[in-house]
Amino acid sequence: MNTQQQKPYVIGLDLGGTNSVFGIVDQRGEIKATTAIKTQGYDKVEDYVDACVEALQVIIEQVGGIDTVKAMGIGAPNGNYYTGNIEMAPNLAWAHGTVVPLAKLFSDRLGIPVALTNDANAAAVGEMTYGVARGMKNFIMITLGTGVGSGIVVNGQVLYGCDGFAGELGHVIMRRENGRSCGCGRNGCLEAYCSATGVARTAREFLEKRQDASLLRELDPEKITSLDVSIAASKGDALAKEIYEFTGHMLGEACADFAAFSSPEAFIFFGGMAKAGDLIMDPIKKSYDEHVLPIFRGKAQFLVSSLDGASAAVLGASAIGWEI
Amino acid sequence: MNTQQQKPYVIGLDLGGTNSVFGIVDQRGEIKATTAIKTQGYDKVEDYVDACVEALQVIIEQVGGIDTVKAMGIGAPNGNYYTGNIEMAPNLAWAHGTVVPLAKLFSDRLGIPVALTNDANAAAVGEMTYGVARGMKNFIMITLGTGVGSGIVVNGQVLYGCDGFAGELGHVIMRRENGRSCGCGRNGCLEAYCSATGVARTAREFLEKRQDASLLRELDPEKITSLDVSIAASKGDALAKEIYEFTGHMLGEACADFAAFSSPEAFIFFGGMAKAGDLIMDPIKKSYDEHVLPIFRGKAQFLVSSLDGASAAVLGASAIGWEI
Numbered sequence: 001m002n003t004q005q006q007k008p009y010v011i012g013l014d015l016g017g018t019n020s021v022f023g024i025v026d027q028r029g030e031i032k033a034t035t036a037i038k039t040q041g042y043d044k045v046e047d048y049v050d051a052c053v054e055a056l057q058v059i060i061e062q063v064g065g066i067d068t069v070k071a072m073g074i075g076a077p078n079g080n081y082y083t084g085n086i087e088m089a090p091n092l093a094w095a096h097g098t099v100v101p102l103a104k105l106f107s108d109r110l111g112i113p114v115a116l117t118n119d120a121n122a123a124a125v126g127e128m129t130y131g132v133a134r135g136m137k138n139f140i141m142i143t144l145g146t147g148v149g150s151g152i153v154v155n156g157q158v159l160y161g162c163d164g165f166a167g168e169l170g171h172v173i174m175r176r177e178n179g180r181s182c183g184c185g186r187n188g189c190l191e192a193y194c195s196a197t198g199v200a201r202t203a204r205e206f207l208e209k210r211q212d213a214s215l216l217r218e219l220d221p222e223k224i225t226s227l228d229v230s231i232a233a234s235k236g237d238a239l240a241k242e243i244y245e246f247t248g249h250m251l252g253e254a255c256a257d258f259a260a261f262s263s264p265e266a267f268i269f270f271g272g273m274a275k276a277g278d279l280i281m282d283p284i285k286k287s288y289d290e291h292v293l294p295i296f297r298g299k300a301q302f303l304v305s306s307l308d309g310a311s312a313a314v315l316g317a318s319a320i321g322w323e324i
Numbered sequence: 325m326n327t328q329q330q331k332p333y334v335i336g337l338d339l340g341g342t343n344s345v346f347g348i349v350d351q352r353g354e355i356k357a358t359t360a361i362k363t364q365g366y367d368k369v370e371d372y373v374d375a376c377v378e379a380l381q382v383i384i385e386q387v388g389g390i391d392t393v394k395a396m397g398i399g400a401p402n403g404n405y406y407t408g409n410i411e412m413a414p415n416l417a418w419a420h421g422t423v424v425p426l427a428k429l430f431s432d433r434l435g436i437p438v439a440l441t442n443d444a445n446a447a448a449v450g451e452m453t454y455g456v457a458r459g460m461k462n463f464i465m466i467t468l469g470t471g472v473g474s475g476i477v478v479n480g481q482v483l484y485g486c487d488g489f490a491g492e493l494g495h496v497i498m499r500r501e502n503g504r505s506c507g508c509g510r511n512g513c514l515e516a517y518c519s520a521t522g523v524a525r526t527a528r529e530f531l532e533k534r535q536d537a538s539l540l541r542e543l544d545p546e547k548i549t550s551l552d553v554s555i556a557a558s559k560g561d562a563l564a565k566e567i568y569e570f571t572g573h574m575l576g577e578a579c580a581d582f583a584a585f586s587s588p589e590a591f592i593f594f595g596g597m598a599k600a601g602d603l604i605m606d607p608i609k610k611s612y613d614e615h616v617l618p619i620f621r622g623k624a625q626f627l628v629s630s631l632d633g634a635s636a637a638v639l640g641a642s643a644i645g646w647e648i
Binding site: 137138152154155157159160161162163164165166167168169171172173174175176177184185186253256257258260261262263264265291293294295296299300 | 461462476478479481483484485486487488489490491492493495496497498499500501508509510577580581582584585586587588589615617618619620623624
């Protein structure tokens, strides 16, 4: 047995705004052990890392100790692959307004190589390592969650750009006039329309502007979620279906522009919204075919992530560990 | 001397709709010999290649024979790097509606490796080999000519995508409502506004809509060119300046979206319009800063190609030869 074979596992950390979920994963994408802690409640990053390592020790022992672990991968908001830092993440108390060398902190504590990237890039690598993108060299991962994220793979490598932050496709401008305000401080971004919160916003707009009956009218408009829209649509509610058509139409328009950029062999959708299946995928495909430059027509597949939603983020993060 | 050192030259072919210009180029980008033939007037591609090779023999002898030539690079409309084919080029009689294996035809005749790509990608490689992009790993070349072309470089490599046709940034949609019709059959493309013909179109629109005096009113509106606008603007004509501001503003908006994609260290502009200098570059930079996602602000340089316009296309094509 060589050293490589003696280290059959990588650790994945899905660092979310609420929870930090760990998994120890083998090369086939099987999660051998898992644990989690709360992400918040720490003023200093060192305290957060201490708590993480304490929880990790338990599951590391379960798989045979740290000598069985090749590396660790972290998927985190504003994670920079080049530096291993989390930069100015607005939602993390211990990283707010500062630069946190998280990869180095974990590497120093665990004695293994640690790499870090943002969650959408981690999802792309996860899909390439364990999911529907196995064998693909050029694809675009689009994560439809609270926001819209993206991971762009070119020639088998994640596109990081000059600074590590390339692939912010949620913030391309889709409506240059009277565009919706976006959390980034600008107007008209894809994310303002096609994230889960964007869909809820579309629902409120449709309900206000129109008079037709809808199951959604039974709900408090301020509390409507994209899941409510999905449930109503699956019951045949016409207005709810139109909300998904509107959303999918814009995603198809956006993907048509993305094709002019990197001509991917596939667009892969991930996240809560992607679970709506044909409800969202059919309008995306229809709109893409209508809008894409003829030379690219029919070349890209439209796929939904094959990774289990609950573990996909951890798998994605862990996959970064194999690439070190 | 090893074999590599015995072959100090590459051939570049800039294959345009009117002329086919050849240059034999050394590693520093010096053109040692040059010649040209008309591109049209051949029904069959074999006849075109025969005429090319006949003209080439003369300059190949001038530099010491074919044994001094490492390879040949071709920059051509609809050129596909992966296949070496020209695919369905609408402006070439001998390639119209068909697929022409041009790289193979030249390679068979000359006995050297031949690579082919489209003109904008060739310009990007030329800039990376001989021009302002030397040492850069991530940049976007934007060619402002009759159309708007682009060559995207990621990790030091041209982005070709799954099919060889990635990087058609002239055809991202900038105006989704009431967008100008584009030669590609769709509406609102960047090219419909920011190409030389787009600028002439803007001039006609401005002259029609407005009443203020302008040097451009002395010209036949149907015959106005982007050069006329540039000359008027350089004389201080307010309306002409506004046309460039409008054009630059849109290019800046577009580049802001491109940054969200590949976060380049530079945008490099090439072509007749780029020669307008500050007249076009200042509004591009101003608009970019206004529109780009804060995380990318101040990271990208805005540069004009440093290659001599007359020889840049040949140099770009030749540079592809070094990459084989």
